[in-house]
Amino acid sequence: MSVKLNYACEGGNFDVAGEASAKIKKTLQRIGIPADVVRRIAIGTYEAEMNVIIHAGGGNVCAEVFPDKTIITVSDEGPGIPDIKQALQEGWSTAPDYVRQMGFGAGMGLPNMVKCSDDIDIQSTVGKGTNIVMTFKHKSEDL
Amino acid sequence: MAQSVYVHSLQLQKEKCQGCICCVKACPTEAVRVRNGKAEIIADRCIDCGACAVACPYHAFTVDSMELEELKGYAYNIVLPAPSLYAQFPPSVSLESIWQGLHNLGFNEIFDVSLASEYISKEIADYVMNYMGGRKPLLSSTCPAIMRLIQVKFPELIKQLVPVLPPVEAAAIYVKRQTVSKLGIAPEEVGVWFISPCPSKETNIKQSADVEDTQLTGSFNMADIYGRLLKCLGGNASLKVQTGSSYGMGWGGSGGEIRAAGLDNAIAVHGIRNVYEFLEQVSMNKMPNLDYAELSSCPVGCIGGLLAAENRFVAESNLRQRMQDMQKVEPLDRVETLSRSMVLEDFPESAKYRKKVIPRPMMQLDDDIIAAMEKFERMEEVLNSLPGLDCGACGAPSCQCLAEDIVQGKATEIDCIFKLRGSVHKMAQGMVALVNQIPLYSEPKPIEDEEDKK
Numbered sequence: 153m154s155v156k157l158n159y160a161c162e163g164g165n166f167d168v169a170g171e172a173s174a175k176i177k178k179t180l181q182r183i184g185i186p187a188d189v190v191r192r193i194a195i196g197t198y199e200a201e202m203n204v205i206i207h208a209g210g211g212n213v214c215a216e217v218f219p220d221k222t223i224i225t226v227s228d229e230g231p232g233i234p235d236i237k238q239a240l241q242e243g244w245s246t247a248p249d250y251v252r253q254m255g256f257g258a259g260m261g262l263p264n265m266v267k268c269s270d271d272i273d274i275q276s277t278v279g280k281g282t283n284i285v286m287t288f289k290h291k292s293e294d295l
Numbered sequence: 296m297a298q299s300v301y302v303h304s305l306q307l308q309k310e311k312c313q314g315c316i317c318c319v320k321a322c323p324t325e326a327v328r329v330r331n332g333k334a335e336i337i338a339d340r341c342i343d344c345g346a347c348a349v350a351c352p353y354h355a356f357t358v359d360s361m362e363l364e365e366l367k368g369y370a371y372n373i374v375l376p377a378p379s380l381y382a383q384f385p386p387s388v389s390l391e392s393i394w395q396g397l398h399n400l401g402f403n404e405i406f407d408v409s410l411a412s413e414y415i416s417k418e419i420a421d422y423v424m425n426y427m428g429g430r431k432p433l434l435s436s437t438c439p440a441i442m443r444l445i446q447v448k449f450p451e452l453i454k455q456l457v458p459v460l461p462p463v464e465a466a467a468i469y470v471k472r473q474t475v476s477k478l479g480i481a482p483e484e485v486g487v488w489f490i491s492p493c494p495s496k497e498t499n500i501k502q503s504a505d506v507e508d509t510q511l512t513g514s515f516n517m518a519d520i521y522g523r524l525l526k527c528l529g530g531n532a533s534l535k536v537q538t539g540s541s542y543g544m545g546w547g548g549s550g551g552e553i554r555a556a557g558l559d560n561a562i563a564v565h566g567i568r569n570v571y572e573f574l575e576q577v578s579m580n581k582m583p584n585l586d587y588a589e590l591s592s593c594p595v596g597c598i599g600g601l602l603a604a605e606n607r608f609v610a611e612s613n614l615r616q617r618m619q620d621m622q623k624v625e626p627l628d629r630v631e632t633l634s635r636s637m638v639l640e641d642f643p644e645s646a647k648y649r650k651k652v653i654p655r656p657m658m659q660l661d662d663d664i665i666a667a668m669e670k671f672e673r674m675e676e677v678l679n680s681l682p683g684l685d686c687g688a689c690g691a692p693s694c695q696c697l698a699e700d701i702v703q704g705k706a707t708e709i710d711c712i713f714k715l716r717g718s719v720h721k722m723a724q725g726m727v728a729l730v731n732q733i734p735l736y737s738e739p740k741p742i743e744d745e746e747d748k749k
Contacts (some may be wrong), residue, residue: 155668183667184659190308191451195580219664
């Protein structure tokens with residue numbers, strides 16, 4: 153048994169940025185995933201969603217919710233990440249100035265995704281796109 | 296359905312309710328439905344913010360209040376006026392005159408809540424300064440409606456609440472203890488009363504989300520007391536009450552907490568919808584560098600409470616002028632000013648009296664995760680079959696909520712008027728089809744009236 157959700161995100165549209173993560177968050181709450189786990193998933197998904205909107209000109213956010221874990225897959229056909237190791241460093245950012253002025257692009261996106269998820273797989277090819285799969289176990293710490 | 300364990304002060308007067316959906320749409324936690332032509336509050340979801348009461352054009356919601364007669368049940372009565380009350384009067388009405396008025400209403404003693412606010416401000420400042428490494432921003436916990444909003448909708452943010460008492464609760468603990476030892480009477484004989492600008496404070500006395508053992512006896516509706524107080528204000532009274540500085544006074548309005556605590560990297564958000572939106576963003580970790588957020592359910596803060604008598608912007612101006620008058624005789628330095636008014640001995644520390652705030656999650660469709668997932672899938676199916684207009688005619692605030700109610704067995708698809716119209720249409724077509732199938736052997740003659748024949 154699993155619940156699948158799929159959302160397309162439009163590149164560069166900051167008006168609706170975060171909507172996919174917000175909807176996923178609501179669904180997880182409805183299913184009864186513990187609050188702190190929901191928060192980790194929401195933050196991780198939000199960071200990935202923002203990356204797609206800022207860098208990739210759009211993409212897809214998918215969630216598959218199982219009783220014991222949630223898998224978030226975020227894919228795009230954007231420019232790709234040339235050096236994943238570098239991109240994983242806190243503060244590393246290639247976001248343009250206008251994006252930074254809006255308070256995004258602080259170089260915490262990928263590090264936050266790593267921090268929030270229990271497992272993360274990043275596949276990226278320059279010129280082709282990026283595919284990120286994050287796994288979150290539904291294991292709650294005490295609130 | 297099992298009786299909810301949650302107590303509320305908002306009550307619906309069914310005879311006044313016209314079954315419109317103003318309250319349904321206004322509720323931030325989707326806690327109101329119109330069923331059988333009348334509004335119903337879902338007790339588990341209600342946070343006592345009063346948005347429904349504000350929205351109701353028929354004044355069908357009332358807020359519980361104590362009656363002044365209840366003072367007779369106590370040997371000694373203490374009232375705790377807050378800046379929200381002072382702001383109902385123009386600054387030309389002195390604090391002394393308000394206090395005298397309260398005395399005239401039958402209270403033996405007056406304790407100024409703004410003074411307690413200063414002690415709480417200091418606790419907030421200390422907590423924020425010493426907070427290391429945890430999630431930010433820290434959130435204020437002095438508005439009981441916001442506290443409940445976090446419990447039901449944002450339980451993941453409970454850890455970010457600053458664990459301090461609402462000032463009125465700290466004031467009650469202090470003043471009751473003082474009175475018992477000063478007068479040598481039993482604690483049960485002392486009545487400690489608040490004059491509340493909102494239903495959530497009233498509710499938090501009856502059933503506290505954050506205070507271990509409240510020392511407040513009850514609260515009076517500010518709207519009720521205001522008229523009576525107006526009639527017996529003290530003129531040029533000379534009743535002296537120890538009071539706070541402009542910093543404590545500022546707590547009545549939005550931004551007052553931050554100002555009194557001297558926090559730079561902090562913001563004040565007011566109005567329940569604004570707070571909701573803000574907390575959604577906090578929950579997504581959008582503001583990890585902000586130290587503190589002051590949150591109040593009512594627009595412009597407690598002075599804009601739904602039980603306040605004066606227009607909230609006039610009240611804001613009243614409060615500001617009072618503060619300016621106080622500042623004229625205060626030192627420029629905040630800490631120095633506070634040290635002049637904060638001279639009470641043994642003022643209670645929040646840590647001793649505050650209980651753990653527990654989550655009240657209301658979103659989940661079922662206690663069993665598999666059952667919840669099945670209900671979710673079914674809910675999505677139902678939702679896709681609904682028109683998506685969120686018109687509210689079914690009595691739920693949105694199609695999503697109706698879908699949820701249907702899945703939970705609390706509503707049916709034909710509660711949706713569009714669905715109902717579709718069903719009627721289908722049924723009518725079916726009847727036409729049936730009629731067409733009835734073999735007609737001869738044209739039936741029209742039945743003529745006997746009278747017509749003549």
